[in-house]
Amino acid sequence: MTVEEIRGDGDNFPVGLRVLAVDDDPICLKLLETLLRKCQYHVTTTSQARMALKMLRENKDRFDLVISDVHMPDMDGFKLLEYVGLEMDLPVIMLSANGDPKLVMKGVTHGACDYLVKPVRIEELRNIWQHVLRRKKCDNKNPKKSSGQVKSHQANGEGLGSPTGNADQNGKFNRKRKEDEDESEDNENDEDPSTQKKPRVVWSIELHRKFVGAVNQLGIEKAVPKRILDLMNVDGLTRENVASHLQKYRLYLKRISSAASQQAHMAAAFGVKDSPFMHHMGSLDGLGDFRTLSSARLPNVVLSPYTTTTNAMLGRLNSPSANVSLRNLSPSVGPLQPSQAQNLSSSIASLNKMNFGTQNTSLFQGIPSHLEQNATNNNSKGILGTSNFNAIDELLNGASFNPEPFDASGAFGSSNPLLSSTESFHSQLPLVNGSRRNDASLNGAYLNTDFSSGVGLVGGEVHNMNYGNNIFGSLNSSNISGNGIVSRLGRSLGQNNAISNQRMDGFVNGRSSVSGGSNLLQQNEIEKPVNELRQRSNEDSFLLEETRLNAGFVPQSYDSLDELVNAMIKREQDETVSNCEFQFDDDYAFGNGI
Amino acid sequence: MHSHILLSLSIHIAAYKISLLISFSLRSLTIINCVLRYYFRGRTNSNMQRQLATMKQSLFDQGYLDEQFVQLEELQDEVNPNFVEEVVTLYYRDSVRLVQNLEQALEKNPLDFSKLDSYMHQFKGSSSSIGAKKVKIECTQFREYCRTGNGEGCKRTFQQLKKEYATLKKKLEVYFQFARQVGPVEKARRPK
Numbered sequence: 110m111t112v113e114e115i116r117g118d119g120d121n122f123p124v125g126l127r128v129l130a131v132d133d134d135p136i137c138l139k140l141l142e143t144l145l146r147k148c149q150y151h152v153t154t155t156s157q158a159r160m161a162l163k164m165l166r167e168n169k170d171r172f173d174l175v176i177s178d179v180h181m182p183d184m185d186g187f188k189l190l191e192y193v194g195l196e197m198d199l200p201v202i203m204l205s206a207n208g209d210p211k212l213v214m215k216g217v218t219h220g221a222c223d224y225l226v227k228p229v230r231i232e233e234l235r236n237i238w239q240h241v242l243r244r245k246k247c248d249n250k251n252p253k254k255s256s257g258q259v260k261s262h263q264a265n266g267e268g269l270g271s272p273t274g275n276a277d278q279n280g281k282f283n284r285k286r287k288e289d290e291d292e293s294e295d296n297e298n299d300e301d302p303s304t305q306k307k308p309r310v311v312w313s314i315e316l317h318r319k320f321v322g323a324v325n326q327l328g329i330e331k332a333v334p335k336r337i338l339d340l341m342n343v344d345g346l347t348r349e350n351v352a353s354h355l356q357k358y359r360l361y362l363k364r365i366s367s368a369a370s371q372q373a374h375m376a377a378a379f380g381v382k383d384s385p386f387m388h389h390m391g392s393l394d395g396l397g398d399f400r401t402l403s404s405a406r407l408p409n410v411v412l413s414p415y416t417t418t419t420n421a422m423l424g425r426l427n428s429p430s431a432n433v434s435l436r437n438l439s440p441s442v443g444p445l446q447p448s449q450a451q452n453l454s455s456s457i458a459s460l461n462k463m464n465f466g467t468q469n470t471s472l473f474q475g476i477p478s479h480l481e482q483n484a485t486n487n488n489s490k491g492i493l494g495t496s497n498f499n500a501i502d503e504l505l506n507g508a509s510f511n512p513e514p515f516d517a518s519g520a521f522g523s524s525n526p527l528l529s530s531t532e533s534f535h536s537q538l539p540l541v542n543g544s545r546r547n548d549a550s551l552n553g554a555y556l557n558t559d560f561s562s563g564v565g566l567v568g569g570e571v572h573n574m575n576y577g578n579n580i581f582g583s584l585n586s587s588n589i590s591g592n593g594i595v596s597r598l599g600r601s602l603g604q605n606n607a608i609s610n611q612r613m614d615g616f617v618n619g620r621s622s623v624s625g626g627s628n629l630l631q632q633n634e635i636e637k638p639v640n641e642l643r644q645r646s647n648e649d650s651f652l653l654e655e656t657r658l659n660a661g662f663v664p665q666s667y668d669s670l671d672e673l674v675n676a677m678i679k680r681e682q683d684e685t686v687s688n689c690e691f692q693f694d695d696d697y698a699f700g701n702g703i
Numbered sequence: 704m705h706s707h708i709l710l711s712l713s714i715h716i717a718a719y720k721i722s723l724l725i726s727f728s729l730r731s732l733t734i735i736n737c738v739l740r741y742y743f744r745g746r747t748n749s750n751m752q753r754q755l756a757t758m759k760q761s762l763f764d765q766g767y768l769d770e771q772f773v774q775l776e777e778l779q780d781e782v783n784p785n786f787v788e789e790v791v792t793l794y795y796r797d798s799v800r801l802v803q804n805l806e807q808a809l810e811k812n813p814l815d816f817s818k819l820d821s822y823m824h825q826f827k828g829s830s831s832s833i834g835a836k837k838v839k840i841e842c843t844q845f846r847e848y849c850r851t852g853n854g855e856g857c858k859r860t861f862q863q864l865k866k867e868y869a870t871l872k873k874k875l876e877v878y879f880q881f882a883r884q885v886g887p888v889e890k891a892r893r894p895k
Binding site for chain 1 (some may be wrong): 714771774775777778783786788789793794797821824825826829832833834835
């Protein structure tokens with residue numbers, strides 16, 4: 110029976126249950142603490158969600174249960190819930206004065222074990238130990254099935270983080286894997302000889318890069334785990350690891366593409382502002398459409414040509430042009446002055462409104478302010494940051510801002526940018542070379558995917574454009590799924606940035622803004638990483654920031670892009686993408702791809 | 704000789720009687736003393752306790768406090784002898800800033816309803832945690848006005864809320880002062 114297996118409680122369960130209570134309201138916190146003490150639980154309280162996360166991360170074994178308020182100033186309760194669910198796989202109980210069924214639903218879908226309405230009664234708290242027991246039981250035996258799939262997905266995903274997480278999505282496949290994964294997850298506790306203990310594969314950036322390179326080489330259609338494994342030539346990596354990672358990657362791309370298609374529309378609308386690039390764009394397949402579209406801002410009409418264009422561009426997997434296509438959009442905007450950026454952003458905003466509803470709008474609103482803040486670099490970033498996923502395309506188009514900061518931008522604008530953009534990057538930014546390689550492969554890989562939408566490009570762009578394409582990067586990160594993509598981008602960017610430090614500054618900022626997309630706009634949502642990113646934009650810590658940003662971003666994206674995020678979340682939960690978000694290793698694969 | 708014996712005997716008897724008398728009187732005095740002491744003390748304390756209970760009951764009856772307050776009192780024990788008072792004090796201290804935020808936000812033009820709603824949500828949470836019934840009702844009303852975008856309604860409700868908030872504060876202050884005099888009382892009876 111699992112009761113005995115439960116740590117520390119033994120036969121006197123639930124006495125001594127270790128609870129972490131988080132609530133910014135001191136009265137409620139005090140009350141909660143007293144109530145819990147009355148139930149004979151061990152209580153630790155904090156009013157800061159970040160502090161709570163820190164405590165949890167320090168020692169995953171320190172607590173059995175987390176009770177958290179929904180409304181908190183430093184971090185949203187749902188985000189904390191996601192984090193805890195993914196990283197620590199502890200049961201989380203939400204607490205709120207608002208008993209609106211919609212919120213309760215949101216809590217449950219985010220993986221909460223329970224949802225209590227304030228003021229809390231002691232009777233309700235007497236039963237919370239059931240959640241702990243239930244979860245442990247599920248962990249040890251089957252794939253977690255506590256309070257619904259979401260939790261199980263999260264639990265699995267989190268534990269697996271690595272490729273095995275993918276198993277979640279695929280029912281059958283998952284089932285088999287889940288057990289393995291669960292086992293590996295419970296490694297420390299699991300002494301059951303029958304369970305296979307697979308050491309978790311950490312998909313580091315390097316590993317992911319290799320993976321993406323291999324996939325690109327083989328072609329996304331033809332990429333099979335065995336061959337990828339052979340190409341990667343990494344010790345200790347099994348076919349299963351690769352397979353699950355591939356699955357995640359595919360889902361990620363799918364997500365991007367669907368988001369990108371929306372963005373493509375947006376981008377198309379804006380893409381062709383007065384940039385000298387237009388000419389070049391015209392040279393590119395379908396780029397010319399942008400020009401016409403630029404002023405038009407017609408949502409769907411614009412989108413289709415853009416999309417096709419981007420698709421076409423994307424179609425050329427390893428061709429830099431593909432990457433460039435997006436770039437072109439951006440570089441074209443390059444010369445744009447902040448005012449232009451403003452216009453762009455406003456147009457984007459309007460477009461957003463047209464297409465996407467309030468979320469985008471709010472995001473875009475942030476863009477102008479963002480633009481103003483920084484130089485061109487920032488502008489682009491701002492846009493990126495603020496735009497949603499949909500906005501990515503627009504941003505891309507408007508990404509012209511990005512080029513500005515870089516000397517290369519001029520180069521972009523002038524030459525056949527699409528192609529040269531990549532190259533120009535190289536020339537202009539020697540550092541890029543290293544990353545470019547990655548980018549190209551990544552881009553190719555992403556481009557190959559069906560998702561022509563800007564997202565894909567952006568992803569690739571991001572890599573290539575690390576230096577100049579802050580926008581892209583950020584766009585990708587912010588817009589794309591918000592969760593996985595952003596994190597992914599962050600990672601990929603980070604990697605590239607590592608290579609090319611200098612331009613990172615602006616980029617980082619942009620990225621942070623972008624990924625934070627929602628972050629920028631929604632200050633309160635922005636997590637520390639984002640803030641840090643901004644502050645340290647000029648540092649080489651970009652990589653670090655990126656990752657943090659990603660982590661931070663992910664949760665934030667939820668807030669900003671409600672439906673999108675929720676959908677994504679659900680999808681991610683199914684997929685292990687969500688896991689990726691928190692685990693850069695995993696995300697890297699996807700992020701880089703983008 | 705005979706007389707000697709008689710005399711001694713009578714003396715003994717007398718002494719005995721006297722001692723009896725003395726002890727009796729002493730005892731009775733002590734008894735009387737005790738009785739009087741207990742009588743007076745018990746009466747005062749129980750009087751006060753009764754008064755306290757009445758006071759509390761009236762707060763419930765008038766709708767200032769609700770069930771949650773009882774919960775708080777139930778949490779009070781030897782380990783936490785002044786729990787309720789501590790929580791209420793904390794509430795009044797912490798909610799000051801919320802009230803200030805609300806004041807400031809209500810002076811802006813145009814009104815930011817979502818912000819107002821968010822402040823009020825916090826305030827409502829705290830108020831309901833201590834069982835401040837009337838205050839909570841006003842909070843709910845306020846949020847309703849926020850939802851419908853009724854600025855005037857919000858302002859009006861907020862004034863009402865502040866009144867209730869202040870009234871409850873005074874009443875609770877009196878209550879706690881009295882409670883401290885009475886000393887630890889048995890568990891509060893649930894208000895009917």
